[in-house]
Amino acid sequence: MSHQTLLRCPTRGRSMTEITAQVAEVVAASGIATGLAHVFVQHTSCSLLITENADPDVRRDLETLARRWAPDADPAYRHDQEGEDDMAAHARSVLTGTSLSIPVGQGRLLLGTWQGIYLWEQRHQGHTRQVVVTVLG
Amino acid sequence: MSHQTLLRCPTRGRSMTEITAQVAEVVAASGIATGLAHVFVQHTSCSLLITENADPDVRRDLETLARRWAPDADPAYRHDQEGEDDMAAHARSVLTGTSLSIPVGQGRLLLGTWQGIYLWEQRHQGHTRQVVVTVLG
Amino acid sequence: MSHQTLLRCPTRGRSMTEITAQVAEVVAASGIATGLAHVFVQHTSCSLLITENADPDVRRDLETLARRWAPDADPAYRHDQEGEDDMAAHARSVLTGTSLSIPVGQGRLLLGTWQGIYLWEQRHQGHTRQVVVTVLG
Numbered sequence: 001m002s003h004q005t006l007l008r009c010p011t012r013g014r015s016m017t018e019i020t021a022q023v024a025e026v027v028a029a030s031g032i033a034t035g036l037a038h039v040f041v042q043h044t045s046c047s048l049l050i051t052e053n054a055d056p057d058v059r060r061d062l063e064t065l066a067r068r069w070a071p072d073a074d075p076a077y078r079h080d081q082e083g084e085d086d087m088a089a090h091a092r093s094v095l096t097g098t099s100l101s102i103p104v105g106q107g108r109l110l111l112g113t114w115q116g117i118y119l120w121e122q123r124h125q126g127h128t129r130q131v132v133v134t135v136l137g
Numbered sequence: 138m139s140h141q142t143l144l145r146c147p148t149r150g151r152s153m154t155e156i157t158a159q160v161a162e163v164v165a166a167s168g169i170a171t172g173l174a175h176v177f178v179q180h181t182s183c184s185l186l187i188t189e190n191a192d193p194d195v196r197r198d199l200e201t202l203a204r205r206w207a208p209d210a211d212p213a214y215r216h217d218q219e220g221e222d223d224m225a226a227h228a229r230s231v232l233t234g235t236s237l238s239i240p241v242g243q244g245r246l247l248l249g250t251w252q253g254i255y256l257w258e259q260r261h262q263g264h265t266r267q268v269v270v271t272v273l274g
Numbered sequence: 275m276s277h278q279t280l281l282r283c284p285t286r287g288r289s290m291t292e293i294t295a296q297v298a299e300v301v302a303a304s305g306i307a308t309g310l311a312h313v314f315v316q317h318t319s320c321s322l323l324i325t326e327n328a329d330p331d332v333r334r335d336l337e338t339l340a341r342r343w344a345p346d347a348d349p350a351y352r353h354d355q356e357g358e359d360d361m362a363a364h365a366r367s368v369l370t371g372t373s374l375s376i377p378v379g380q381g382r383l384l385l386g387t388w389q390g391i392y393l394w395e396q397r398h399q400g401h402t403r404q405v406v407v408t409v410l411g
Contacts, residue, residue, distance in 0.1 A: 112178075173276075
C-alpha cells in the first residue's frame with residue numbers, strides 16, 4: 001500500500017524551514033497505520049534534515065558549521081556560473097542529503113519529542129522547492 | 138506488509154555500539170522475505186551509521202575526524218546549555234544521520250561481509266536510546 | 275509488493291560513475307507504479323549520492339572538498355593497512371552514505387531534472403561494486 005503527494009515549499013533564501021506539519025498531514029491522509037514516510041527534494045542545491053525543534057540557536061550553529069564544511073566562493077571551485085553560493089549549495093546538499101525516512105506507527109510519524117523535519121535552502125535566494133512525500137505500509 | 142519494533146539501546150557515552158544482531162532479530166521475527174529494514178533513532182544527539190566491523194581502529198579514526206567536523210566547545214556556538222558537547226552532538230548527528238535502511242532478501246539483512254550497523258552516541262554521557270526498526274516487504 | 279536486483283558496477287578508481295539508467299531499468303522491470311526505489315552498496319569504502327548531472331565540474335569540486343573532509347594519509351589515522359586512501363575511503367563513505375531512496379510515481383523514478391544517481395568509488399583503485407536495488411510499492 002502506498003500514498004504519494006507533491007508539496008511545493010517556498011523558502012526565504014539560505015535557512016531552514018520546518019515542514020513537520022505538512023509531512024504529518026500526508027501521513028494522516030494516507031490512512032496507513034504502520035510503515036514509513038519518505039520525504040524527497042527534487043533539487044541538488046537544498047536538502048532535508050532532522051534536528052532539534054526547540055532552540056533556534058541549533059539551526060544557527062549548524063549554519064555556522066556548514067560555512068566551514070563548504071565555504072562560499074572558495075578559490076578551488078570551478079563550478080561558479082550561478083554565483084558564489086552555487087558550488088557550496090551542491091556540497092551542502094550532498095553532505096546533508098536529499099531524502100529522509102521516518103517510521104509511521106498508529107497512523108502517525110514516530111518522531112522523538114525534540115525532532116523536527118526541516119527543508120534547508122542552500123542558495124542565498126529563496127525558491128519554491130518540490131518535495132515528494134511517499135507513505136508505504 | 139510491515140512489522141515494527143522499538144528497541145531500547147544503552148550507550149556508554151561518546152562511542153559506537155554495534156546493533157547489527159538486534160536489527161537482524163527483528164528482520165527474522167518479521168517473516169518478511171524481500172524488502173527493506175529501516176532503523177531510526179528518536180533523538181537529535183546520536184546517530185546511526187554503517188561502517189567496517191573488523192578493525193576497531195576504523196571507529197577510533199572516525200571519532201578523530203568527527204572532532205574536526207564539529208569540535209566540542211567551539212567559541213562560535215550559541216547553543217551550549219547542556220555543556221561543551223551539546224552543539225557538537227547535534228552537528229555530528231546531522232552529518233551522519235538519524236536513519237538507515239538495508240535491503241532484506243531471503244529473509245535476512247543483505248549487508249556486505251565487512252558492514253556492521255552502529256549506534257553512535259554523540260554525547261559524553263551514556264543514555265538509553267530509542268531505536269525504531271521497521272521491516273517492509 | 276517488492277522487487278530486488280543485484281547490480282555489479284565496475285569503477286575506475288576514485289571518481290563518480292552515474293548509475294541512474296541502471297536503477298531506472300530495475301524500476302521499469304518491477305512493474306511497480308507508486309512507491310520507493312532503494313539503492314544500497316554492500317561495501318564500506320564507496321558510497322552513493324545524488325547530485326547535479328549537468329556540469330562535470332560539480333563532481334570535480336566535490337572531490338576537492340572530500341579531500342579536506344577526510345584527507346588521505348592523515349598522520350592521526352591508525353587504520354592504514356591497505357594504504358594511504360584506506361581510512362579516508364571509510365570516512366568519505368560514512369559522510370555521504372551507503373544507501374539512497376528515490377520516490378517512484380507512474381512507474382518511473384521521480385528525480386528532478388538536474389538530479390543524477392552516482393556511485394562514488396572512494397579507493398584509488400577500481401573495483402567491481404555490488405549494488406542492491408529494491409523497489410517497494
